[in-house]
Amino acid sequence: MVTARVEEPPPSAEAARVERELAERGWEVSSHLLWVTVARRGGEAEQAEGRTREEALARLVEALRLDEGARLP
Amino acid sequence: MAYASETRERLRREIETIREAGLFKEERFIHAPQGAEIEVEFPAGEAARPVINLCANNYLGLSSHPEVLAAAHAGLDRRGYGMSSVRFICGTQDIHRELETALTAFLGTEDTLLFPSCMDANAGVFEALFDDQDVLIADRLVHASIVDGMRLSKAMRDTYKHADMGHLEEKLAEHQDRRTRVIVTDGVFSMDGDVAPLDQIVALAERYDAMVFVDDSHSSGFMGATGRGTHEAKGVMGRIDIITTTLGKALGGASGGCVSGRAELVELCRQRARPYLFSNSVPPVIVAAALKVLELVGRTTERRDKLEENARYWRRLLTEAGFDLKAGESPIVPVMLYNAKLAQEVSRDLFAEGIYVVGFFFPVVAKGQARIRTQLSAAHEKHHLDRAIEAFAKVGSRHGVLGLGRDEIVARFGL
Numbered sequence: 001m002v003t004a005r006v007e008e009p010p011p012s013a014e015a016a017r018v019e020r021e022l023a024e025r026g027w028e029v030s031s032h033l034l035w036v037t038v039a040r041r042g043g044e045a046e047q048a049e050g051r052t053r054e055e056a057l058a059r060l061v062e063a064l065r066l067d068e069g070a071r072l073p
Numbered sequence: 074m075a076y077a078s079e080t081r082e083r084l085r086r087e088i089e090t091i092r093e094a095g096l097f098k099e100e101r102f103i104h105a106p107q108g109a110e111i112e113v114e115f116p117a118g119e120a121a122r123p124v125i126n127l128c129a130n131n132y133l134g135l136s137s138h139p140e141v142l143a144a145a146h147a148g149l150d151r152r153g154y155g156m157s158s159v160r161f162i163c164g165t166q167d168i169h170r171e172l173e174t175a176l177t178a179f180l181g182t183e184d185t186l187l188f189p190s191c192m193d194a195n196a197g198v199f200e201a202l203f204d205d206q207d208v209l210i211a212d213r214l215v216h217a218s219i220v221d222g223m224r225l226s227k228a229m230r231d232t233y234k235h236a237d238m239g240h241l242e243e244k245l246a247e248h249q250d251r252r253t254r255v256i257v258t259d260g261v262f263s264m265d266g267d268v269a270p271l272d273q274i275v276a277l278a279e280r281y282d283a284m285v286f287v288d289d290s291h292s293s294g295f296m297g298a299t300g301r302g303t304h305e306a307k308g309v310m311g312r313i314d315i316i317t318t319t320l321g322k323a324l325g326g327a328s329g330g331c332v333s334g335r336a337e338l339v340e341l342c343r344q345r346a347r348p349y350l351f352s353n354s355v356p357p358v359i360v361a362a363a364l365k366v367l368e369l370v371g372r373t374t375e376r377r378d379k380l381e382e383n384a385r386y387w388r389r390l391l392t393e394a395g396f397d398l399k400a401g402e403s404p405i406v407p408v409m410l411y412n413a414k415l416a417q418e419v420s421r422d423l424f425a426e427g428i429y430v431v432g433f434f435f436p437v438v439a440k441g442q443a444r445i446r447t448q449l450s451a452a453h454e455k456h457h458l459d460r461a462i463e464a465f466a467k468v469g470s471r472h473g474v475l476g477l478g479r480d481e482i483v484a485r486f487g488l
């Protein structure tokens with residue numbers, strides 16, 4: 001699948017500070033850009049993320065398939 | 074003011090939208106213990122009247138069984154009412170462990186962990202066992218509680234078309250790069266009453282190095298020759314990695330659920346599953362009664378045999394009367410009406426005739442798949458079903474649906 005990746009900007013000083021702080025609390029932190037897709041219908045909503053738009057949409061489709069499935073007790 | 078009038082207005086509008094869509098759920102007050110014949114007050118404020126109950130999950134008729142009630146009373150006397158604690162602090166009695174051991178033996182697994190409900194078991198199990206290196210591949214009709222549990226896990230989620238083994242195989246092949254593949258299915262699907270092809274699922278799991286998860290809530294106690302569940306019915310006892318099930322249906326009908334399966338998986342749930350860690354213990358009275366239920370179920374297959382016979386008889390009566398049914402082998406017998414309004418009207422008219430059933434339509438079931446779900450019980454006697462079919466035939470004839478298949482019903486009533 002052809003997908004366009006967006007160039008990630010270097011971390012700001014504020015981002016670096018937060019990452020350092022979390023590292024001091026024992027967390028290994030990594031950050032990256034994600035596509036976020038959202039589907040709404042009336043009061044319903046579903047959201048999915050992916051490294052590419054296609055990946056996000058594929059996950060959205062699967063999430064909606066599950067949501068639209070059985071709802072019987 | 075924290076509860077602003079705009080908030081109140083917005084919420085009221087949402088409730089109104091639910092009502093306008095015909096999806097407003099109204100409780101019917103039952104003035105009796107659960108059983109084949111109950112007294113129901115509906116609409117609220119009307120005098121309660123006797124009806125035959127064809128919509129409970131009381132498959133084995135044990136919800137109000139005298140021996141179960143006696144065991145509950147004895148449990149109350151010996152172990153008290155509540156535990157006032159989660160399991161791992163001071164909420165585990167000897168009988169909790171006894172029940173887990175009894176469930177393990179009954180289900181033919183390695184270990185079992187009790188949860189407050191099967192909804193909780195499903196909510197906790199995936200998050201406790203799997204992470205973003207794993208993939209959960211679910212049948213598209215799995216129960217809502219499984220969907221919620223999968224959402225709570227960090228694992229990748231994928232689906233396969235309902236009971237479509239070719240599609241499942243494609244998905245298993247596609248996900249060979251994942252650390253663990255987990256096939257997720259209900260044993261009996263509550264919507265159509267059909268049974269998952271566990272024999273084929275297990276074969277695929279073995280071929281593609283996957284684990285198998287089955288929610289057997291609508292099967293435990295009666296599916297299979299000795300009622301152990303769909304894994305017994307499909308000849309794959311001991312080959313299912315994780316089973317979740319409920320005590321809230323056939324197995325006494327009170328509440329409680331469990332995760333049962335491979336010892337390490339169950340132990341990890343004991344260490345990590347949040348509904349187990351952060352919600353109160355199953356009350357002693359329910360544990361004591363559930364132990365009795367398992368003893369009764371293990372003593373004889375009479376009840377599951379009667380249930381099977383009732384389901385067969387009921388299917389035959391409905392078919393002979395001219396109703397369109399979903400084919401199946403479980404005690405869930407959906408009477409297909411396809412049209413939502415028709416399903417609502419037929420269930421309302423049946424209630425007036427003394428038969429308690431519920432119509433289901435979109436979005437509870439797929440669009441154009443409206444139906445009345447009837448559920449059999451070992452508590453039903455033939456005379457209940459004979460009386461029920463008279464009412465079904467009368468109402469079905471009034472609405473002109475007898476002898477019609479899907480296309481004819483849709484042509485006459487629309488979708």
Ligand SMILES: Cc1ncc(COP(=O)(O)O)c(C=O)c1O
Binds near residue numbers: 072190192318319321
């Ligand atoms: C397949 C399935 N799983 C789980 C549940 C939830 O069980 P419980 O009532 O124990 O939470 C149900 C009940 O509606 C069910 O049908």
